[in-house]
Amino acid sequence: xxxxxxxxxxxxxxxxxxxxxxxxxxxxxxxxxxxxxxxxxxxxxxxxxxxxxxxxxxxxxxxxxxxxxxxxxxxxxxxxxxxxxxxxxxxxxxxxxxxxxxxxxxxxxxxxxxxxxxxxxxxxxxxxxxxxxxxxxxxxxxxxxxxxxxxxxxxxxxxxxxxxxxxxxxxxxxxxxxxxxxxxxxxxxxxxxxxxxxxxxxxxxxxxxxxxxxxxxxxxxxxxxxxxxxxxxxxxxxxxxxxxxxxxxxxxxxxxxxxxxxxxxxxxxxxxxxxxxxxxxxxxxxxxxxxxxxxxxxxxxxxxxxxxxxxxxxxxxxxxxxxxxxxxxxxxxxxxxxxxxxxxxxxxxxxxxxxxxxxxxxxxxxxxxxxxxxxxxxxxxxxxxxxxxxxxxxxxxxxxxxxxxxxxxxxxxxxxxxxxxxxxxxxxxxxxxxxxxxxxxxxxxxxxxxxxxxxxxxxxxxxxxxxxxxxxxxxxxxxxxxxxxxxxxxxxxxxxxxxxxxxxxxxxxxxxxxxxxxxxxxxxxxxxxxxxxxxxxxxxxxxxxxxxxxxxxxxxxxxxxxxxxxxxxxxxxxxxxxxxxxxxxxxxxxxxxxxxxxxxxxxxxxxxxxxxxxxxxxxxxxxxxxxxxxxxxxxxxxxxxxxxxxxxxxxxxxxxxxxxxxxxxxxxxxxxxxxxxxxxxxxxxxxxxxxxxxxxxxxxxxxxxxxxxxxxxxxxxxxxxxxxxxxxxxxxxxxxxxxxxxxxxxxxxxxxxxxxxxxxxxxxxxxxxxxxxxxxxxxxxxxxxxxxxxxxxxxxxxxxxxxxxxxxxxxxxxxxxxxxxxxxxxxxxxxxxxxxxxxxxxxxxxxxxxxxxxxxxxxxxxxxxxxxxxxxxxxxxxxxxxxxxxxxxxxxxxxxxxxxxxxxxxxxxxxxxxxxxxxxxxxxxxxxxxxxxxxxxxxxxxxxxxxxxxxxxxxxxxxxxxxxxxxxxxxxxxxxxxxxx
Numbered sequence: 002x003x004x005x006x007x008x009x010x011x012x013x014x015x016x017x018x019x020x021x022x023x024x025x026x027x028x029x030x031x032x033x034x035x036x037x038x039x040x041x042x043x044x045x046x047x048x049x050x051x052x053x054x055x056x057x058x059x060x061x062x063x064x065x066x067x068x069x070x071x072x073x074x075x076x077x078x079x080x081x082x083x084x085x086x087x088x089x090x091x092x093x094x095x096x097x098x099x100x101x102x103x104x105x106x107x108x109x110x111x112x113x114x115x116x117x118x119x120x121x122x123x124x125x126x127x128x129x130x131x132x133x134x135x136x137x138x139x140x141x142x143x144x145x146x147x148x149x150x151x152x153x154x155x156x157x158x159x160x161x162x163x164x165x166x167x168x169x170x171x172x173x174x175x176x177x178x179x180x181x182x183x184x185x186x187x188x189x190x191x192x193x194x195x196x197x198x199x200x201x202x203x204x205x206x207x208x209x210x211x212x213x214x215x216x217x218x219x220x221x222x223x224x225x226x227x228x229x230x231x232x233x234x235x236x237x238x239x240x241x242x243x244x245x246x247x248x249x250x251x252x253x254x255x256x257x258x259x260x261x262x263x264x265x266x267x268x269x270x271x272x273x274x275x276x277x278x279x280x281x282x283x284x285x286x287x288x289x290x291x292x293x294x295x296x297x298x299x300x301x302x303x304x305x306x307x308x309x310x311x312x313x314x315x316x317x318x319x320x321x322x323x324x325x326x327x328x329x330x331x332x333x334x335x336x337x338x339x340x341x342x343x344x345x346x347x348x349x350x351x352x353x354x355x356x357x358x359x360x361x362x363x364x365x366x367x368x369x370x371x372x373x374x375x376x377x378x379x380x381x382x383x384x385x386x387x388x389x390x391x392x393x394x395x396x397x398x399x400x401x402x403x404x405x406x407x408x409x410x411x412x413x414x415x416x417x418x419x420x421x422x423x424x425x426x427x428x429x430x431x432x433x434x435x436x437x438x439x440x441x442x443x444x445x446x447x448x449x450x451x452x453x454x455x456x457x458x459x460x461x462x463x464x465x466x467x468x469x470x471x472x473x474x475x476x477x478x479x480x481x482x483x484x485x486x487x488x489x490x491x492x493x494x495x496x497x498x499x500x501x502x503x504x505x506x507x508x509x510x511x512x513x514x515x516x517x518x519x520x521x522x523x524x525x526x527x528x529x530x531x532x533x534x535x536x537x538x539x540x541x542x543x544x545x546x547x548x549x550x551x552x553x554x555x556x557x558x559x560x561x562x563x564x565x566x567x568x569x570x571x572x573x574x575x576x577x578x579x580x581x582x583x584x585x586x587x588x589x590x591x592x593x594x595x596x597x598x599x600x601x602x603x604x605x606x607x608x609x610x611x612x613x614x615x616x617x618x619x620x621x622x623x624x625x626x627x628x629x630x631x632x633x634x635x636x637x638x639x640x641x642x643x644x645x646x647x648x649x650x651x652x653x654x655x656x657x658x659x660x661x662x663x664x665x666x667x668x669x670x671x672x673x674x675x676x677x678x679x680x681x682x683x684x685x686x687x688x689x690x691x692x693x694x695x696x697x698x699x700x701x702x703x704x705x706x707x708x709x710x711x712x713x714x715x716x717x718x719x720x721x722x723x724x725x726x727x728x729x730x731x732x733x734x735x736x737x738x739x740x741x742x743x744x745x746x747x748x749x750x751x752x753x754x755x756x757x758x759x760x761x762x763x764x765x766x767x768x769x770x771x772x773x774x775x776x777x778x779x780x781x782x783x784x785x786x787x788x789x790x791x792x793x794x795x796x797x798x799x800x801x802x803x804x805x806x807x808x809x810x811x812x813x814x815x816x817x818x819x820x821x822x823x824x825x826x827x828x829x830x831x832x833x834x835x836x837x838x839x840x841x842x843x844x845x846x847x848x849x850x851x852x853x854x855x856x857x858x859x860x861x862x863x864x865x866x867x868x869x870x871x872x873x874x875x876x877x878x879x880x881x882x883x884x885x886x887x888x889x890x891x892x893x894x895x896x897x898x899x900x901x902x903x904x905x906x907x908x909x910x911x912x913x914x915x916x917x918x919x920x921x922x923x924x925x926x927x928x929x930x931x932x933x934x935x936x937x938x939x940x941x942x943x944x945x946x947x948x949x950x951x952x953x954x955x956x957x958x959x960x961x962x963x964x965x966x967x968x969x970x971x972x973x974x975x976x977x978x979x980x981x982x
């Protein structure tokens with residue numbers, strides 16, 4: 002059944018270099034499929050409960066024939082029926098027969114072999130008491146007369162619908178998986194097909210009737226009605242018996258194969274005639290195409306066709322006459338036409354034996370769509386089509402099982418995963434073997450016009466391939482999940498070979514065994530990858546340029562992950578030595594790591610002559626005032642000749658932490674316009690200068706001057722970092738320098754807003770001493786509840802200029818402290834929201850370093866309270882106020898250069914409010930001083946000094962970024978300049 006079609010097959014971008022154009026509006030397909038999926042899957046769990054019921058009470062007979070003789074009353078939406086069911090008894094001493102029939106229809110008479118019989122009819126069970134005992138091989142004819150208004154039951158999958166289209170009445174059936182008893186009594190299981198069926202419908206004489214098989218007679222009743230008699234001469238399952246009746250236009254083709262001519266009738270709405278006819282314009286080509294794969298069309302002695310109905314966005318493969326939902330009209334839905342046509346072979350000719358095997362119907366139909374894409378547009382489009390079937394939610398097993406809460410009879414898994422199982426099998430066996438096996442399956446006399454299980458398909462594929470395939474079918478049918486692969490590789494330094502470690506891991510269940518294709522440079526091959534870890538050695542000509550797993554996407558997997566070692570930032574010690582953490586590695590058989598070091602990031606030296614085991618490696622040869630780069634490579638082999646690719650690079654600026662220049666205030670707040678709810682850069686600067694006015698402070702503006710180098714941080718005993726706007730992430734997640742600063746014993750206060758949660762890297766959170774962080778979207782933060790003698794901090798409503806915030810703050814963080822951190826402040830909710838009231842919003846840590854982490858912007862706190870808080874923090878940090886208690890006077894100092902960038906020289910300009918000793922120096926990006934431009938007493942006022950781009954030795958330095966720093970007794974200012982030689 003064409004219930005869902007989640008085909009995310011969008012037009013590919015031009016860079017894919019594919020010349021074919023996808024002949025379908027996939028956006029419309031996807032939207033329709035999702036709507037229908039939601040519509041049908043709300044009942045799917047109940048379907049599973051019903052179709053998995055115990056059917057032993059119906060095992061004592063085999064259906065031979067149905068005659069459905071029915072009058073349709075379009076005005077009242079009711080029916081009158083006189084139906085016959087002929088069965089063959091399969092068990093001796095049978096005295097009763099159980100049928101399925103909905104309780105909404107009233108039985109007016111029931112006869113067995115033309116004699117009135119007793120029966121019970123309740124709970125959808127019709128139990129007929131036979132007039133005598135029957136034995137195996139006896140044939141019994143049951144005639145049931147009934148009437149009423151059929152009820153559409155989503156619990157079982159539908160029924161007989163009365164509706165309208167374009168203002169005109171229509172009646173039609175749509176019953177998969179088990180809604181047939183909603184309109185006629187039957188044995189509604191897929192594995193008991195009637196050998197033949199007659200469908201006699203009395204309808205208005207100006208209406209056309211679409212049904213299974215061929216019309217054998219049409220009788221004019223002389224009362225404005227006619228009786229149309231269809232005969233289906235091929236075996237058919239109950240869910241495939243259908244009718245559709247309204248004022249159809251009939252558009253016909255003739256399909257010719259050899260000397261056989263077969264009609265193709267399309268029943269279309271008059272008001273939509275042209276576009277609905279267009280929907281099926283390629284049907285003859287499609288029949289030819291599928292006949293080349295599955296054998297001749299299986300109902301050549303009758304017909305094929307389509308009947309449009311309203312309401313549904315899907316389609317249903319009713320035998321010899323597919324029902325098409327009204328939303329599927331026009332050429333864009335060619336793939337749905339092909340899908341339902343495929344079902345005439347896989348679904349109607351060979352039907353799943355039970356609903357547990359429904360993937361045999363839907364998997365082949367979905368896969369045929371991709372084969373037709375290949376036929377029309379080429380192999381690249383086939384592969385792309387297959388990739389789009391993988392919507393990421395195919396981890397349920399293919400077996401439909403009531404005991405599995407994930408299972409639904411007709412969910413996307415049976416379609417898309419079923420297609421993928423065939424796709425993978427094709428490329429595992431090769432085209433010739435695969436298609437031979439498929440043709441053998443659909444031509445098997447034991448299966449044709451009957452039913453099949455997994456084992457039947459498996460047997461034919463095994464016969465074609467000459468190998469056992471139970472491992473393949475079992476794991477993809479019964480198992481959850483899909484394989485996910487991790488791998489590493491090592492290239493030999495002495496021979497032309499590559500060593501690979503590959504691990505197959507299932508995302509949910511037991512690991513998968515599969516053949517995995519690969520490309521090494523230009524060589525293509527495949528390896529057998531059983532579940533768990535495997536090792537392979539492959540020949541390699543020359544250097545390794547590329548290793549690609551599963552080129553062309555032949556495996557339904559969650560990817561291949563190259564397990565290159567990942568180094569964390571090195572641990573820095575004050576003596577300038579470096580300790581690097583070497584992680585555990587994916588390959589349990591590797592020999593260890595080679596460690597490499599560089600001073601320029603390109604010329605690498607191996608500093609470990611023998612592989613080093615995972616753990617901590619100490620590079621005791623590092624020297625102060627140097628920048629080192631480190632990486633490692635995994636090593637394999639007893640002689641250590643196989644070496645893997647290099648890890649990421651970590652950098653260590655070997656600096657000496659003097660902590661002798663007081664406080665460094667780092668301003669990360671962006672400069673937003675006055676109309677913004679966030680403070681301007683000038684406002685935050687003024688606020689922090691006010692609450693730090695009694696301390697010796699150096700100011701650094703990250704927006705203007707860039708990130709603070711570690712060499713600069715190392716001078717200051719305490720850092721106050723503020724990024725008091727919604728959009729800024731503290732340190733921009735570049736915690737390399739702050740981590741080193743804290744590790745060396747520096748003190749840090751962070752004032753932030755909203756983005757603490759972006760510190761998602763565990764070492765960062767470990768250093769900042771919190772596990773989890775979330776923020777409240779609502780303006781609800783009124784201030785803090787204080788702990789440990791710290792002052793209460795209240796939001797200054799006058800600073801909250803956005804009217805909709807009502808003087809309160811949104812985006813304030815709740816922080817879960819860890820690693821010995823203590824609660825500093827708790828959230829004061831203006832609305833007493835129980836989700837936020839008393840949540841931790843600031844923490845303090847005291848250990849080798851001291852840390853204050855605020856989950857709210859200090860700027861918005863009342864100035865007096867903020868100053869009291871800052872005094873307590875600075876006292877805790879050991880920072881000393883002005884001894885005279887009069888505060889340190891504010892000095893105005895400016896620094897700039899022009900031109901910037903420059904070549905060959907630039908002029909550095911600075912101004913002093915009062916005369917003082919100054920030092921003006923140039924530093925490289927490593928923090929090394931390369932020249933002093935001035936070291937003397939200068940009067941107040943403006944001054945200019947030229948730098949010609951030379952170092953101590955008078956030689957020109959290289960192009961690059963340099964820092965120039967002005968130090969006075971009152972402040973230190975650093976700026977960047979760019980030299981272009």
